[in-house]
Amino acid sequence: MQQLTYDDIKAATDRITGHVRPLAIAPIDSETVRTAHLGTVGGRSEEAPCGEVWFALEFMQHTGSFKARGARNFIQAHREAGTLPDSGVTIASGGNAGLACAWAARQQGVRATVFLPTVAPAVKVAKLRALGADVRIVGAEYAEALEACAEFTATTGALASHAYDHPLIAAGAGTLMEEIHARIPGLDTVVVSVGGGGLFAGVATAARHHGIRTVAVEPENCRALNAAVEAGRPVDVPVDSVAIDSLGARRATALALDAARQDGVHSVLVPDSEIVRARQALWDHHRVAVEHAASTALAALTAPAPYGYRPSSGEKIAVVLCGANTDPSDLASGLGDHS
Known part of the structure; x- marks a missing residue:
C-alpha cells in the first residue's frame, strides 16, 4: 500500500513556499458553534461544548481552492526532474483540480488539457477556459472523465496529473496543515472534507506528526473513505450529494486509507x-x-x-474551508442586510 510521509510534506513545503498564497485564518466565537451555527432547525438547538474554533480560509488560495498547492508541487517537481513533456499535462477533475492544474501549468509555461464531467459547475468551466486550458467535457461522473483522460494520455504522451491520487498532489495539499499548525498554537483537532482523499491524506499525515487529530467529513451518500475504512480496503461506492462536483469520488485512495488507519483520525458523515x-x-x-x-x-x-463530530470541552478546532468555486446566487435568500 502506498504511504505518505511527513518528509513528503516538508519537501512539498520547501518546493512551493512563495508560489502559493499564505493561509488566512479567522477565529469564530464559540457561541456560533454551541448553538449549532447560529440558530435552530425544526425547534432544535444543540449545545456543543468545544473551546476555540478557527476557520482556515483556504478558499482564498489561487484558483479558489487548496488544489493549487498540490498542482504546483506536482508540476514543479516534474520540472525540476526534467520530466515535463512537450505535450503538456492533462487531468480529469470535477473542476477545482483542473483549475489548479491549469493555473500551475500556466505558471510553468506548460499546456494543460482538462477533462470534466457534465456535473462540473459552469463557473469552473469558464474559469478554466480563462486560464487557457483545453477543456473537454465527457460523461456524467468523474470516473468517466478520468477514463477519457487516460486515453488522451496514452495517445499523446501528456503527463497525467490526478485530482487527488498521487503522492505529490497529496503532499502539496498537506502543506496547508503546516501553515495551520504554525498559525494556531495548541491546536487539538483539524476538520476537513473528504472526496477522493488527497487533501485528507496530506493534512492527516502532517497533523499526526504534530500530535493533532483529524476529523474526515463526507456526505452520507458520498462516503468513499468511510466505506474503505469499514471494508478494510478501497471499495467503489455510489455517489449522490449536493457536493458531488468536488466530493463525488467513487473510491478513496490507498494513500487516504493508510492515513485513516492511523491513530487520531475520525471518519464521520453528514447529510x-x-x-x-x-x-x-x-x-x-x-x-x-x-x-x-x-x-x-x-x-x-x-x-x-x-x-458529525462532537468535540470535548475546551477543544481547540480548525475547520478547513477548502474552496469557493461556486455560484453564490442561491445564497441571496438568507438574512440579508441589517443596516
Missing part, C-alpha cells in the same frame, strides 16, 4: 441538508460564500446526532 444549512449559515452570519464541499467540514460540528 446533504446539513451541508446546505452550514453553507447558508456561513453566508448569513459571516458573508462567506463557499462551495458545498467546504461547508461539509463545518457541518461536522453543527449536524445533529448521530451525524
